[in-house]
Amino acid sequence: MSAYRQAIRTARSVVVKIGTAALTTPKGVFDTNRLAELAEAIERRMRAGSDVVIVSSGAIAAGIEPLKLSKRPTDLATKQAAASVGQVALINAWSTAFARYNRTVGQVLLTAHDISMRVQHTNAQRTLDRLRALHAVAIVNENDTVATNEIRFGDNDRLSALVAHLVGADALILLSDIDGLYDGDPRKAPKDKPARFIPEVRGPEDLDGVIAGRGSRLGTGGMISKLSSALLAADAGVPVLLAAASDAATALTDASVGTVFAPRPKRMSARKFWVRYAAEASGVLTLDEGAVRAVVHQRRSLLPAGITAVSGRFYGGDVVELRGPDGTMVARGVVAYDHTELSTMLGRSTSELPAELRRAVVHADDLVPAIPRRTRAARAAQ
Structure with a gap:
């Protein structure tokens, strides 16, 4: 057995x-x-x-x-x-x-x-x-x-x-x-x-x-x-x-x-x-290629400099989807900022921001990579 x-x-x-x-x-x-x-x-x-x-x-x-x-x-x-x-x-x-x-x-x-x-x-x-x-x-x-x-x-x-x-x-x-x-x-x-x-x-x-x-x-x-x-x-x-x-x-x-x-x-x-499977996503953050590499492969926190777009109405503590330039979801995580606040921070380096806005947008501890495509080989019958 x-x-x-x-x-x-x-x-x-x-x-x-x-x-x-x-x-x-x-x-x-x-x-x-x-x-x-x-x-x-x-x-x-x-x-x-x-x-x-x-x-x-x-x-x-x-x-x-x-x-x-x-x-x-x-x-x-x-x-x-x-x-x-x-x-x-x-x-x-x-x-x-x-x-x-x-x-x-x-x-x-x-x-x-x-x-x-x-x-x-x-x-x-x-x-x-x-x-x-x-x-x-x-x-x-x-x-x-x-x-x-x-x-x-x-x-x-x-x-x-x-x-x-x-x-x-x-x-x-x-x-x-x-x-x-x-x-x-x-x-x-x-x-x-x-x-x-x-x-x-x-x-x-x-x-x-x-x-x-x-x-x-x-x-x-x-x-x-x-x-x-x-x-x-x-x-x-x-x-x-x-x-x-x-x-x-x-x-x-x-x-x-x-x-x-x-x-x-x-x-x-x-x-x-809970973040990966159970929570409903309240918004979407679109990342550039560099941010995708940092988040997915290096398991680093997401910073404003790597975000190119924000959609949805979310608040600090909500779960959001992180997507690459082609729209593919690469991770999910708990966001630290409201959608209005984050919209003013896109693409800016941490040093350009006020001290109170220098924390990570999504901390590495609150990031979960997207579900591995383990079921790609198993397809639904039409």
């Missing part, structure tokens, strides 16, 4: 993400029996000594039948209505399933905006930590009743990666309707050329030729979302296992199934993770 699978097998703190397809029948009906089976597998992991946080999809699917809808809605208002009804059924099903083991569940509804704002981010972290300390099972879901863009993309995959870092998890397990990562859709590949299974992803070379598809009729994530989220968590230092929900018992015990994603050797700090 590889060291990465061993790390997942022995992880004391685990986030388990369960996709919509894992909680519905082939006809798309919400299935409490499937949920109960998954709860049983998770209970065994918890009895073995692990803390588990569940990120559960399925709210919209659970609302389809009670609202007498014939299929998953496509318009935002009906999706939100289905989520409102389905969220009740979903959390009740989890509560009933874990009540058999004398466990209490707690519901935590989040949006990407909650994670992006530092105060809400910290409050969510505190709530999840306290639920675990009180031995309750946290059931996290995206707050689909108020989400807008979030409701259409990701099916909680990205949220699960963010939560894994939020709670300091030792592993992330993504359970869906497919048994791991392939270089194409195994259900659509011709018999004479079956899709190639990829048991382990250690670096970009393992993704050469991978074509990741989009969501299904009931779910919204698809393999492209799972792959992106697995790489996000791995880049933050969390090992990831992508496996079929039907293999949940094995995935949660010895981690011998599915595809494992190797984490970066050193875990990213909470602040830098």
Whole structure:
């Protein structure tokens, strides 16, 4: 067994993400029996000594039948209505399933905006930590009743990666309707050329030729979302296992199934993770070539002399994107000045500025290089 699978097998703190397809029948009906089976597998992991946080999809699917809808809605208002009804059924099903083991569940509804704002981010972290300390099972879901863009993309995959870092998890397990990562859709590949299974992803070379598809009729994530989220968590230092929900018992015990994603050797700090992945950028700073080299390759602070343009309305302490002359994002960071103040400083050397304006625009400690293009080889199916 590889060291990465061993790390997942022995992880004391685990986030388990369960996709919509894992909680519905082939006809798309919400299935409490499937949920109960998954709860049983998770209970065994918890009895073995692990803390588990569940990120559960399925709210919209659970609302389809009670609202007498014939299929998953496509318009935002009906999706939100289905989520409102389905969220009740979903959390009740989890509560009933874990009540058999004398466990209490707690519901935590989040949006990407909650994670992006530092105060809400910290409050969510505190709530999840306290639920675990009180031995309750946290059931996290995206707050689909108020989400807008979030409701259409990701099916909680990205949220699960963010939560894994939020709670300091030792592993992330993504359970869906497919048994791991392939270089194409195994259900659509011709018999004479079956899709190639990829048991382990250690670096970009393992993704050469991978074509990741989009969501299904009931779910919204698809393999492209799972792959992106697995790489996000791995880049933050969390090992990831992508496996079929039907293999949940094995995935949660010895981690011998599915595809494992190797984490970066050193875990990213909470602040830098927030800057790179979670925070919403409030503006853009365009840099000249010299500033790009200093920021990206020499890991130096950004000074006004290297900035050629400013866009957006931001204030000191906000996160901004740093882009090169061609518009490519090269880093993100926490800016020290308001947009109006910074606009008067462009291209000027530090010695030309008043003493109170001689600090770095973005300090090196608050700079995070852009996400490595590790997924360039893995493209979305059209």
